[in-house]
Amino acid sequence: MAFVPVPGVVQANVRFELADQLIENVLNFRYEGTPFGTAVLAIQTSLEAVWWATLRPKISVAMTNTETYYTDLSDVAGPVDTQPPFPDATGGSGVEYAPNNVAFVVTHRTANRGRSYRGRTYIAGISNDNIEGNEVIPAAVTAIVAAFNNLRTDLATSDILFTVVSRFHDGAPRVEGLDTAVTLSLARDAFVDSQRRRLPGRGR
Numbered sequence: 423m424a425f426v427p428v429p430g431v432v433q434a435n436v437r438f439e440l441a442d443q444l445i446e447n448v449l450n451f452r453y454e455g456t457p458f459g460t461a462v463l464a465i466q467t468s469l470e471a472v473w474w475a476t477l478r479p480k481i482s483v484a485m486t487n488t489e490t491y492y493t494d495l496s497d498v499a500g501p502v503d504t505q506p507p508f509p510d511a512t513g514g515s516g517v518e519y520a521p522n523n524v525a526f527v528v529t530h531r532t533a534n535r536g537r538s539y540r541g542r543t544y545i546a547g548i549s550n551d552n553i554e555g556n557e558v559i560p561a562a563v564t565a566i567v568a569a570f571n572n573l574r575t576d577l578a579t580s581d582i583l584f585t586v587v588s589r590f591h592d593g594a595p596r597v598e599g600l601d602t603a604v605t606l607s608l609a610r611d612a613f614v615d616s617q618r619r620r621l622p623g624r625g626r
Contacts, residue, residue: 426589428495428599430454432461433587435491436469438547440484441522441622445546450495452583452601458501462492464580466505472576474508476569477545480562481513485547495587495599515549522546522620526558528570529610530586532602538588539602543570544617557612570607 431452438445453461469490487507494500513519525544532539545566552562574584585601 424595425498426595426597426599427497428587428589428601431495431585431587431599431601432458432465433493433495434465434469435493437488437491438485439488440482440486440519440547440620443522443620443622445485445522445620447543447545449543450585450587450601451577452585452603453581456581458494459503461582462503462505464582465492465577466490468573468576470508473569473573474510476565476572478510478514480515480549480552480565481545481547482515482517482519482549483512484519485513487511513547513549515551517549517551519547519549520553520614522622523616523618524548524553525615525617525620526563526566527609527615528567528607530570530584530604531606531608532586533605534602538591538600539586541586541604544615546617546620548614553614556614558614560612563609563612567607567609570604574604574607 431450434449436447451465489507490505492503525546526548528543530541552559577584583603585603588600589596
């Protein structure tokens with residue numbers, strides 16, 4: 423796929439391992455007016471102290487953060503940066519985890535409507551004491567959603583916005599990607615979802 427620039431946006435690939443499989447959450451942030459390196463450090467600090475700190479108690483010790491890879495999306499030759507694992511790199515629950523493909527979906531809303539203006543993040547490694555039947559229990563839903571809303575509000579104090587990025591419109595690549603600030607993260611329901619490509623043996 424041809425590179426589609428998204429000016430003033432940094433992409434954070436938060437990488438984990440679970441049962442020898444790569445688990446990755448891709449998050450985007452607008453940082454115009456802030457140097458790339460400064461933005462990376464601010465985002466990494468919030469991811470560690472706010473996002474992961476809130477998620478971690480609901481995640482199994484079997485899932486381990488390995489790195490966070492940052493890419494400036496402004497230009498195909500833009501800078502990149504790799505940050506080391508979070509200080510508390512493993513999940514915080516010693517309870518057995520749900521299979522790799524099991525995930526809880528968090529929806530990200532913006533002030534605009536349409537597919538280009540909303541996003542999703544799939545959270546894996548949830549320990550089984552946070553799941554009853556086919557649903558994540560209310561306390562865990564609240565904590566997982568709060569991780570994203572707290573991240574958004576924390577970074578806003580540094581003039582960095584959590585955004586949804588759209589690179590395509592009507593099936594065709596945009597000349598320039600569109601990023602829209604997230605106004606709210608939420609759970610549309612409590613049901614667990616599935617990402618089969620995360621199952622062991624499906625590749626890294």
